[in-house]
Structures are given as C-alpha cells and as structure tokens.
Amino acid sequence: MNFKLKIWRQLGRDSKGKLKPYEISGISPATSFLEMLDILNEQLTAHGTEPVAFDSDCREGICGTCSLTINGEAHGPSHPAAACQLYMREFKDGATITIEPFRARSFPIVKDLVINRSALDRIVQAGGFVSARTGSAPEANSTPVPKHKADLAMEAAACIGCGACAAACPNASAMLFTSAKISHLALLPQGQPERRRRVLRMVRQMDAEGFGNCTNTYECEAVCPAEISVSFIAKMNREYAIASLGERLGE
Numbered sequence: 001m002n003f004k005l006k007i008w009r010q011l012g013r014d015s016k017g018k019l020k021p022y023e024i025s026g027i028s029p030a031t032s033f034l035e036m037l038d039i040l041n042e043q044l045t046a047h048g049t050e051p052v053a054f055d056s057d058c059r060e061g062i063c064g065t066c067s068l069t070i071n072g073e074a075h076g077p078s079h080p081a082a083a084c085q086l087y088m089r090e091f092k093d094g095a096t097i098t099i100e101p102f103r104a105r106s107f108p109i110v111k112d113l114v115i116n117r118s119a120l121d122r123i124v125q126a127g128g129f130v131s132a133r134t135g136s137a138p139e140a141n142s143t144p145v146p147k148h149k150a151d152l153a154m155e156a157a158a159c160i161g162c163g164a165c166a167a168a169c170p171n172a173s174a175m176l177f178t179s180a181k182i183s184h185l186a187l188l189p190q191g192q193p194e195r196r197r198r199v200l201r202m203v204r205q206m207d208a209e210g211f212g213n214c215t216n217t218y219e220c221e222a223v224c225p226a227e228i229s230v231s232f233i234a235k236m237n238r239e240y241a242i243a244s245l246g247e248r249l250g251e
Contacts, residue, residue: 001026001027001028001029001088001091001093001094002023002024002026002027002093002094003023003024003025003027003091003094004021004022004023004095004096004097005022005040005097006020006096006097007019007022007099007112008020008099008101008112009052009112010112011111012109013108013109013110017109017112019100022040022044024036024043028088029088029089030087030088030089031088032087032088033068033070033083033084033086034054034066034083034084037052037054037099040052052112053110053114054066055067055114056084060085061081061082062160064082064160064162066162067083067101067102067107067115067117067162067163067164067167068083068099068100068113069099069100069101069102069167070083070086070097070098070099071097072098073168074102074164074223075162075225077090078090079222079223080224080225080226081225082162082164082225099113102163102164102166102167103167103172104166104167104172104211105172106166106174106209106210106211107119107163107166107167117163119209119211120161120163120174122205122209123174123181123205123209124161124181125205126201126205127182127202128194128197128198129194130185130190130191131190131193131194143189143190145189149187150187150188152183153183153187153188154184155229156180156181156183156228157180157184158180158226158228159177159180159181159226159228160225160226161177163177164220164224165219165221168220168222169219169220171213171214171215172211173212173214173215173220174206174211175206175211175214175233175236176214176220176221176224176230178202178203178206179233181202182198182202182203182236182239183236183239186198186199186239195239195243196239196242196243196246197243199236199239199240199243200240200243203236203240214233
C-alpha cells in the first residue's frame, strides 16, 4: 500500500509549526500505524533527514502515550482504540493521511507530534492518597462491595489517561478523564475517607490547568479507547456539589 502523509513538524513549544508532505510505499495492510511511522523514520534517517518525533510505549492500547490526531480524529478512525491499535488496512491505498498532535491549550507541544500531558498527572496528584490498610492483602470477602458498584468502579478505572477526551472536545474539557479518576474511588469503600476532599482538589486543579467545561457534545465518549461513559461526568458534578456545600457549611 502507498500513502501520502501530511505530518505536523514543530521544533518546540515556542516555534512555529506546519504540515509537511511525505510519501511512503510498500506498506503491508497488517502494519500498525506506529510501525508505519517507524518505517518512515528509518527512511528519513537513511536520507539524513530529522525523523518525526512521536510518543509511544506499550503499543498495546494500555499506556495512552500514542497521542495522535489522524485525519482530524483523536486516535484515528478506528474506535474504540488507541492510535497504536490502528492498522493501515483502515485506509484506502493511495490515501492522504494528515497526522497532528492532540490539540488542547493544556497540552503544549514538545516537538512534532509529542505533547506534554503532565497536566493530567497534576490532576491525579491533587487527589492525594487513599487511607487504606497496607501490608498483606485482606480477605476478599471482608469488605463487601455490591456488584453494580464494583462494575462501575472497574469501568471508571479503565481510563488510560491518554487525553483523547480533551483533544476531541471543542472546549478542550478534561471532565471525562477527571470524573473517571474521581468516580472509581468514590464508588469503593477504600475511597470514602478522602472522598469530599478528593473531588474538590481534583476539580479545582483541572480548572487551574486551563481545561474547558463540558457542554455535552459527547465527543469525549466517542473517541475514548476505554469506552468510558459520560455518565461519570454527572456523577462527578454531584460529588462536587455535595462536597462544596459541605465545605461552605464547615463540615
């Protein structure tokens, strides 16, 4: 398969970037999207050209570092999946593919397709610790958890922190990410002691990082590799309202 690529090239955060054209041929349909970029970089290096910088780690849809916008879609046209799970058979032979980094004010560009997503880390850090007993694992049945709540907690905990939700949102909102991180602990007994403090700190940190608000466009849910439901945003808003009221009342 042959492709025409338009790739965003930018030396750093303070420099101007632009889309540059490249052509690549002889790509197998079974080649993953990141492997295709590896092949391109090998060719660029062989010709003495600076390779394209992009992030990746596990390449199994787990780590969330492959933050690419492909033809205008976060993680590309194959959903639910991260960019590393996208294969070239999803594109027509001879197609033109535009590759850009995630676009959000809170995700400054480091170089080319690499972005700084540390804003998401700071939101998680703002949540603080969990007052849970350490040491040997407790008996599994010693802390009963209703199955419905356990299932919801596991669904929320599946978030890989890729940032696609913010990149796809017209407001660059990180509320799906933040709500998933808040909800999975709020649903379990281990998360109860810091429940109110956690939601207040994480939501305020999210706002401080410059992320926008949710206006229910559902783009975040559409591109989420873990298929996390926007219903968690409603749960977070309820948690925040209760915690804010308690704070005002001095509880």
